[in-house]
Amino acid sequence: MIVLQDLRKRYGGREILSGITVTLETGRVYAIAGPSGSGKTTLLQILAGYEHPTSGAVQVSNTLRLEYAPQDFLLFSTLTVWHHMRLKAAARRLQERWEERAHRLLADLGIANHCRARVGMLSGGERRRLQLAIALLPPSDVLLLDEPTSNLDAMASEQVWETLAREGAGKTMVICSHAPIPSQFEPVRWQLRGGVLDVE
Amino acid sequence: MWSDGKILRSAARMMRAKAPIQFRLAAATLFVAALTLSTMGLFAWRVVQDAKRQFVTNTAVHVILVNSRSLGEQELPRHVQWQDRQRIQQILDQSLSDAGARAWNVYQINFGITDSEGRADWVESVDPGAASLLGLAQVRDDTAYTTSSTASRLILYVPVVRQTQGGYESDQRIPMALSRVEPISRHAPLMTLSSAWNADSPNGRPLFVSYDTYRNILERAFGQPFAGVIRALERGQDFGIEPVASVAVYIPHLTDVDQVARILTAHHYNVAYALGAFQQLSSTWRTAARMAFGFILVTVVATYLGPWLAFRSDLRRSRKDLGILRHFGFSAQEVARIYHMKFRGMFLTCAGSMALYTLVAGTFMFRLPWYACAVLASVSTACVGLLSMVLARAARKTAALQLPHLLRLSNEME
Numbered sequence: 231m232i233v234l235q236d237l238r239k240r241y242g243g244r245e246i247l248s249g250i251t252v253t254l255e256t257g258r259v260y261a262i263a264g265p266s267g268s269g270k271t272t273l274l275q276i277l278a279g280y281e282h283p284t285s286g287a288v289q290v291s292n293t294l295r296l297e298y299a300p301q302d303f304l305l306f307s308t309l310t311v312w313h314h315m316r317l318k319a320a321a322r323r324l325q326e327r328w329e330e331r332a333h334r335l336l337a338d339l340g341i342a343n344h345c346r347a348r349v350g351m352l353s354g355g356e357r358r359r360l361q362l363a364i365a366l367l368p369p370s371d372v373l374l375l376d377e378p379t380s381n382l383d384a385m386a387s388e389q390v391w392e393t394l395a396r397e398g399a400g401k402t403m404v405i406c407s408h409a410p411i412p413s414q415f416e417p418v419r420w421q422l423r424g425g426v427l428d429v430e
Numbered sequence: 431m432w433s434d435g436k437i438l439r440s441a442a443r444m445m446r447a448k449a450p451i452q453f454r455l456a457a458a459t460l461f462v463a464a465l466t467l468s469t470m471g472l473f474a475w476r477v478v479q480d481a482k483r484q485f486v487t488n489t490a491v492h493v494i495l496v497n498s499r500s501l502g503e504q505e506l507p508r509h510v511q512w513q514d515r516q517r518i519q520q521i522l523d524q525s526l527s528d529a530g531a532r533a534w535n536v537y538q539i540n541f542g543i544t545d546s547e548g549r550a551d552w553v554e555s556v557d558p559g560a561a562s563l564l565g566l567a568q569v570r571d572d573t574a575y576t577t578s579s580t581a582s583r584l585i586l587y588v589p590v591v592r593q594t595q596g597g598y599e600s601d602q603r604i605p606m607a608l609s610r611v612e613p614i615s616r617h618a619p620l621m622t623l624s625s626a627w628n629a630d631s632p633n634g635r636p637l638f639v640s641y642d643t644y645r646n647i648l649e650r651a652f653g654q655p656f657a658g659v660i661r662a663l664e665r666g667q668d669f670g671i672e673p674v675a676s677v678a679v680y681i682p683h684l685t686d687v688d689q690v691a692r693i694l695t696a697h698h699y700n701v702a703y704a705l706g707a708f709q710q711l712s713s714t715w716r717t718a719a720r721m722a723f724g725f726i727l728v729t730v731v732a733t734y735l736g737p738w739l740a741f742r743s744d745l746r747r748s749r750k751d752l753g754i755l756r757h758f759g760f761s762a763q764e765v766a767r768i769y770h771m772k773f774r775g776m777f778l779t780c781a782g783s784m785a786l787y788t789l790v791a792g793t794f795m796f797r798l799p800w801y802a803c804a805v806l807a808s809v810s811t812a813c814v815g816l817l818s819m820v821l822a823r824a825a826r827k828t829a830a831l832q833l834p835h836l837l838r839l840s841n842e843m844e
Contacts, residue, residue, distance in 0.1 A: 280757075280833040304754045304837065306444075313444050320437040321759030364758070 231256055232277065232294070232372070232402070237286035239272050246272050248425035249286070256371070259403045259415040264422035270406035271301055273422065274374045277404060294372055299365035301376040301406075303357050307350035311341065311360055314349065315367060322368035335363045338393045340386060354381035362390060372402045379409050391415075438764060442771030445751065452747060456740030457776050463733040464784040464814050470726060471806040472788065472796045479798065489562060490619040492684060494691050494703040495536075496677040507700055512664060515557075515677045518694065522679070525693045529686040531679050534560035536620065537644050538675035539651070542634045544603070546585035551576075551637035553586070554675065555644035556620070563678055564638055565618030573610040575638040577621070584608045586637075588650045591670070598670045604650050614638060620678065623704060648673070734817060741773070741821050745828055752829050753836030766829040770822045781814040 232254040239247040246269040254260060264270050275281040276288060278298035290296070305314060315332040318324075336342040339359040344352060352360065358381045365373065378394065379387040391412050394403070403415070411417050421428045485491060496518060498507035512535075519533040534557040542550035551574075561569045569575070574584045585607050589600035615621065621636075639647070645656040652659050652669060663669060679694070681687045691701050748769065755765045785807040792803030828836075 275834070280837075282832075298757075300757075302837070304757045306751065306754065308447070309444055317441060317444065317755070318758050320441055321755070321764075323437070368759070 231291070233287075233289040234277075235287045235289070237273075237276065237288065238284050239269070239276065239281070240284040245425055247276075247283070250425075250427045251286075252420075252427060254372075254402055254404065256402055257400055259398070259405065259411075259417040260420060261411045261415070261417035262404065262406045262420045262422055262427075263408070264406075268422045269425055270422055271376055273427075274298065274300070274376050274404060274406055277372075278374050295368070295370045296372045296374060297365040297368065297370040298374040299361050299376060299378060301380070303361060305349045305357060305360065308348055310346050310348055311336065311352070312345045314360060314364055318364045318367050324368055328367065332363070332367055335366055335393070335397070336360075338389065338396075339363050340389050355383065355386055358382060359386065359390065362393070366393070366397045370401060372404070373398055375403065375405045375407075377407055377409075378405060379407065438767050438771060441755065441760070441768045445755075445768060445772045446775075452740065453744045453773075456737055456744050457773075457780075459740050460737035460777070460780055460814070460817070461783075463737050464780055464810060465787065466733050467730055467813060468784050468788045468806065468810045469791070470729065471809060472792050472798065472803075474722075474726065475792075475798055475802050475806065476796045479802075488617075488704075489565070489680075490617070490622040491704045492681050492687060493563065493619045493623060494679040494681065494687065494694065494701050495623050496533075496679065496694060496699045496701050497675075498700045500698050500700060509672050510674050510677050510699075512660060512674055514674070514699075518677050518679060518697075518699065521693065521697055522690060526686065526690060529681055529683065529690060531681045531686070531690050533677050533679045534563065536563070536624075536675045536678050537641070537673050538671075539644075539647065539673075540671040541589070541591075543589065543637075543647070544587045545637075546583075546587075547579065547581055550634035551586065552634050553644065553647060554636055554638050555641050556638075556678070558641050560678065560680075562680070563618070563620045565615045565621075569638070569640040570610065571640045571642050572608055573612050573640070574608040575612050575614040576635060577614055577616055578635055579611045579613075581611050584611050586647070588647050590653060591651050593669075606647065606650065608639070608643070623678075623702065624676070730813075734813065738817060738820070741817075742824065745769070745821070745824055749828060749831075749836050752825075753833055756829070756833055756836065762830045763826075766822070766826040769825040769829065773821065774818065777814055777818040781811040781818075784810045784814060 234250050234252050234254075237247055237250040238245065250273070262270050262273065272281060275298075276283050277290075278296055279290075280298070309317075312332075315328075315336070319328045319332070333342060333345075336345065339362060341352075341356050341359050341363070344356060344360075349357060349360065358378070362375070362378055365375070373394075375394070379390050382390060387409065391414075395412075395414055405411055405415075405417070411419075418429070496510055496514070498509050499514065500507040515533050515535045522529065522531045522533065537555040539553045543553055545551050556563050556569070561567060564575060566575070574586075585605050587603035588606050590602040590604060591598050591600050648659055649656050659669065660673075663673065679690060681690050687703060691703055694701050752765050752769060755768060756762065760768065788807040788810050789803045792798040792806060793800065798806075
């Protein structure tokens with residue numbers, strides 16, 4: 231369970247998040263929508279611990295394992311797809327059968343044949359799927375996904391949603407997306423507007 | 431199984447593989463900087479060695495020649511006399527006994543003596559035990575020492591001097607054989623200090639003999655025992671010669687030379703010494719040495735500033751890389767270690783090759799002693815190591831920045 235209490239974030243004179251108080255329950259999927267610049271990414275970054283709130287509190291249990299797939303590509307253009315999977319496995323100290331799982335994830339997301347390709351040679355959609363594969367590789371309790379299907383066509387989006395449904399089963403997922411989230415996730419839909427979170 | 435070291439090394443290898451051209455340029459400038467510093471150090475040490483060899487350890491600069499004594503402002507200086515050597519030795523023993531200075535006479539015969547080569551020789555000698563003034567270990571009685579003879583033996587035709595009412599004359603020559611002729615170095619202390627009067631010329635050349643041979647020549651020339659000649663000279667009898675050319679004072683420690691000269695001057699002796707000629711130069715040298723030191727320091731700083739700025743630039747460019755590694759799940763400390771590992775091997779290679787270069791070039795090219803090469807190799811290695819440490823510290827500070835600062839999240843892919 232993650233609890234946000236009166237969370238506020240201010241950049242300069244502009245308040246991005248204005249007193250958000252919500253509780254994220256374990257195993258639920260939360261879909262956050264909102265116009266560009268409404269603070270969706272900032273909210274995810276605060277949840278991931280990348281940003282600190284200006285005021286308020288985020289209560290996250292230390293035992294929770296969070297993985298964050300940001301909207302920006304945080305990849306090394308000169309390293310290969312497989313290098314990235316190795317780096318992630320190394321960073322998370324994955325010990326057993328991670329290669330097998332990595333191959334399966336890449337296959338599920340439709341980029342298995344790009345294992346040896348440098349990231350700089352990949353299209354935007356392929357990079358998006360690689361970023362998701364990286365986030366999904368280690369065992370986790372919470373998945374924070376920022377625009378997981380941007381740059382993707384319908385077919386690739388379908389692959390991504392199917393993979394997320396399978397890999398995210400039982401996990402808490404917070405998904406920020408302009409694209410509609412399939413109903414199979416039975417998400418709690420929130421609307422972020424003017425720094426305030428409204429339940430739809 | 432992943433071990434921490436293996437994980438970080440593996441990550442560092444991947445990071446090194448993606449190192450941009452700036453990193454390679456930084457590495458190249460580091461090698462150039464280390465090579466420059468090493469070569470400058472070797473060259474500077476060589477210069478100091480040469481200066482030391484040519485100056486500090488040169489016997490000529492340890493010697494003061496006393497030629498005359500000025501007793502009053504109205505009087506002309508009088509030439510040093512037989513008893514001055516003993517007086518000078520007493521003055522020095524009383525005033526500066528720690529200096530261990532020794533005074534010796536340099537003898538001369540004021541008229542030329544023709545030899546078997548047909549040349550006129552200005553015969554000179556030094557006190558027993560003062561062979562080092564001639565750059566010799568010993569002065570043999572049967573040997574003539576000169577700078578310009580190819581003969582293997584020499585016969586001196588010593589004139590028998592008769593005093594007449596008008597002066598001195600000689601119409602008889604006594605041959606005196608010297609069975610050996612040996613060369614004397616032009617750089618011998620006495621030759622250096624009295625180069626003007628010891629110059630080889632068409633009028634004659636300096637010829638050094640042992641003290642006993644000198645006495646023998648005077649005895650033959652004046653037809654009486656040497657002691658009698660000296661006694662007569664001391665009584666003021668004029669023989670037309672001044673046997674003592676100068677008193678040479680040898681001072682073992684260079685730092686005492688100037689003080690000894692001042693003491694002798696205070697006792698009205700007129701002195702000439704090589705170090706004195708350098709007194710004016712020494713301030714120029716000190717200034718030049720300060721400037722050289724400053725220049726070397728500035729050069730070293732400037733030389734190392736290049737790679738330092740290049741590596742700093744690479745570190746700044748690598749901020750996002752460090753951020754991505756943290757995003758992947760590495761801790762700030764691990765990220766700093768990964769970045770350190772990325773350049774550590776290259777720094778080690780640089781330090782090792784510079785140490786090897788310094789040792790080899792120092793020994794074989796610059797002909798420096800092994801300890802000098804070892805010191806310079808250590809300094810060179812330490813400079814590279816210091817740069818590595820400073821850079822590692824900068825990497826630690828950078829890696830510990832907040833992720834948004836590192837990532838500067840944008841829509842641009844890395």
